Amino acid sequence: MLPKWFEEARFGMFIHWGLYAALGGFWKGQEMTYIGEWIQARFRIPNEEYAKLAETFDPVKFNADEWIRTAAEAGVKYIVYTSKHHDGFAMYHSKVSSYNIYDATPFKRDPLAELAEACRKYGVRLGIYYSQNLDWHEPDGGDPGPGYPSNGGMMSWGNDWDFPDYDKKNFRRYFENKVKPQIRELLTNYGEVSVLWCDCPLDMKPEFSQELRAFVKELQPNCIINQRIGNNCQDYGGLGDNQLPIDRRKDTRESPVTLNHTWGYKKNDHAWKTPQHIVRTLASLAARNANLLLNVGPMPDGDWPEGTKNVFAGITPWIREHADAIFGSGSNPFAVDMPFGCCTVSGKNLNLFVDQDVPEIVLNGILSKVVSATVPFTQDGEVLRLDTTGLSDPLLACVTVTFDEVPQVRQDLIPQNGVLHIRPRNGEAIHGEDAAESGNTTVSADGEKEGSKHSSFGRDGSLQFWDNPADRIVWPVILPAGRYRILLETRNRATWDAHAEWFGDRKAAWQLGDLAGETELVRESGEGGSGVSCLAECELASEFRGDFMLRTAEVLSENAVHMDLIGVRFVKVAQ
Numbered sequence: 001m002l003p004k005w006f007e008e009a010r011f012g013m014f015i016h017w018g019l020y021a022a023l024g025g026f027w028k029g030q031e032m033t034y035i036g037e038w039i040q041a042r043f044r045i046p047n048e049e050y051a052k053l054a055e056t057f058d059p060v061k062f063n064a065d066e067w068i069r070t071a072a073e074a075g076v077k078y079i080v081y082t083s084k085h086h087d088g089f090a091m092y093h094s095k096v097s098s099y100n101i102y103d104a105t106p107f108k109r110d111p112l113a114e115l116a117e118a119c120r121k122y123g124v125r126l127g128i129y130y131s132q133n134l135d136w137h138e139p140d141g142g143d144p145g146p147g148y149p150s151n152g153g154m155m156s157w158g159n160d161w162d163f164p165d166y167d168k169k170n171f172r173r174y175f176e177n178k179v180k181p182q183i184r185e186l187l188t189n190y191g192e193v194s195v196l197w198c199d200c201p202l203d204m205k206p207e208f209s210q211e212l213r214a215f216v217k218e219l220q221p222n223c224i225i226n227q228r229i230g231n232n233c234q235d236y237g238g239l240g241d242n243q244l245p246i247d248r249r250k251d252t253r254e255s256p257v258t259l260n261h262t263w264g265y266k267k268n269d270h271a272w273k274t275p276q277h278i279v280r281t282l283a284s285l286a287a288r289n290a291n292l293l294l295n296v297g298p299m300p301d302g303d304w305p306e307g308t309k310n311v312f313a314g315i316t317p318w319i320r321e322h323a324d325a326i327f328g329s330g331s332n333p334f335a336v337d338m339p340f341g342c343c344t345v346s347g348k349n350l351n352l353f354v355d356q357d358v359p360e361i362v363l364n365g366i367l368s369k370v371v372s373a374t375v376p377f378t379q380d381g382e383v384l385r386l387d388t389t390g391l392s393d394p395l396l397a398c399v400t401v402t403f404d405e406v407p408q409v410r411q412d413l414i415p416q417n418g419v420l421h422i423r424p425r426n427g428e429a430i431h432g433e434d435a436a437e438s439g440n441t442t443v444s445a446d447g448e449k450e451g452s453k454h455s456s457f458g459r460d461g462s463l464q465f466w467d468n469p470a471d472r473i474v475w476p477v478i479l480p481a482g483r484y485r486i487l488l489e490t491r492n493r494a495t496w497d498a499h500a501e502w503f504g505d506r507k508a509a510w511q512l513g514d515l516a517g518e519t520e521l522v523r524e525s526g527e528g529g530s531g532v533s534c535l536a537e538c539e540l541a542s543e544f545r546g547d548f549m550l551r552t553a554e555v556l557s558e559n560a561v562h563m564d565l566i567g568v569r570f571v572k573v574a575q
C-alpha cells in the first residue's frame, strides 16, 4: 500500500546537483551531447582530473530556504535531491568517504542538512536520490561489463577508463563499504526521509536490491523506494525519463521530467519548456494518477538558471488557483480520453482541463446529476452540454462541474465531444502464431531492457513491437452514425532522447465491421518523436457497435520497430 501523501502529492521536485554542474556541459572546450551529469563518462574523464573540480566548487549562492520556499509556493509536495550521482561524489557531509562536498570543497557546508531543515519549515517532504549501482569513483562500482549494450551507443555504463579490468571488480565490496554505510548516514542523520530514489539498476543482482530494500526499511520503515532499485523491489512504479503515461493504473506512479534537455546543469541548454507546457503536463499526469517529478539543475554557484526561475514564476499562480483540481484529485473517471484536454475528479467535482478553443463540450454517458458548473450547462439524460464560448486561459482553462454525488459515468468506449479517443490498453492485444523476424533488444536510459517479437504493452500504456503482421489489437467501440476520420497516434519509444525522430515506415491494416483498409503511415501533425497519421475516412450509416481491429500489414523499414502505438481517434467530420 502506498502512503496517502504520495497518492495525493501530484508534484515533486527533482534536484540534480553535483560536481558536473561546474563543467556545465563542456570539457576542455568541447561541448558534450547527452545529459549533463554524464559528462565524466561522456569524455572518459579520469577520476584524478574530475576530483580537481571539487577544489574550486564553492556554491556561495546556495540558499536552501529559497529553493524550498519557491518549490512549496508552486505546490511541490516532495523533493528528491541527488545525494550521490553516478560520479560517486557525495553532495552531503559523509563520514564514509571524504569524496564529498563538506570535506573536499571550500564550501564546508552540508546542503542536505540545510535542505532537510527547509523542508521541515515549509512542510515539503524530503526524498533522496542515491546511485546505488553505478559509481565511477570506485574501482568496484557497478559495471555491467563490455558484453552489455552500451548507453545509447555512446558510452560505457561503468568506469572502464580508470578501472578497465572488469574481472577484478567486486560489487559486494563496494556495496558493503560505500552503499550501505552511506545509506545508513542518509537515513539516520537527516530526519524523516520519505523517498529513496535509486537509479540505473542495469544487471545488478536481485540479492543486492533485496538487501538494500530490507536495509532501508529497517532504518526508516515509511520511506518508499522507486522501481529503479531493480529486481522488483520497489514500493512504487515510475516511468522512464520524460516518459508520460497514456494509461492510468490503480497505483500512483511518477514521471521524472526535465525542464530543458538535461538533468544536471548545462550552460548551453536554453530549450526551456514553457509554463504552459508544464501545467498541462501536471494536469495530464494527475488525470492518469501519476505524479510529476520536475527537475531543477542548479548552477555551480548554487543559484537556479534564469530559465528555471521563469518557469516556476510562470506556473505558481496557475497551480495555486487550481490546487483543488490537482492535489489529492482522482484520475479521469471515463474509460476514454478527453479530446479537448484531460480531466480529474475531486470529491463531487469533475474538473475539465481544456487546452484548445472549443465553443461547446458535449459529454456522453453521464450517470449523475449536475448541481452546478462554472460555465452555462444543460443536462439531458446521459448527455451534458457545457457552453465554453469565451473560455480561455493562456496556460490551461478549467471548467468545474459539481454533481450531487461523486460523478458516475459509463465505461463504454463512446465518443466525447464528437471524438472517440482510445488507447491501446482500452483494447485487447492478440498474438498470432508466427513470430516474425521483427523486434530487437534495447536498453533504455534508466537501464530497462525491452524487446519482443510480439506486441506488448509498454509501462507507459503504449503498444510496443506491433510489427508482427500475425498480431492484432481489438477494441469494442460504439460509434453513432456519421462520417469519421480515423487517426493513429504513434511515438518514438526513446522519449528520453530530445532528438528522437518520428518514423512511419509501416503499412497498417484496419477493420470496422464491413469496412476495412490498408494505409501507409504518413505524419499529418505532431512534433519531435510523436506523430498523428490518417488511417482512413469512413461512413457509418447507422450506429456501430462492434470491434475495431488494427494490425501492421507490412513493415517498410527497420525504423518502425522504435515506434509505439499510443492512441486511435475517431473524429466525426459530418453528420
Ligand code: GLC
Pocket (backbone or CB within 6 Å): 016, 035, 037, 038, 199, 200, 241, 256, 263, 445, 446, 447
Ligand atoms: C537516468 C540517467 C541519470 C538521471 C536519471 C533521472 O537514469 O542515467 O543520469 O539522473 O535518469 O531520472
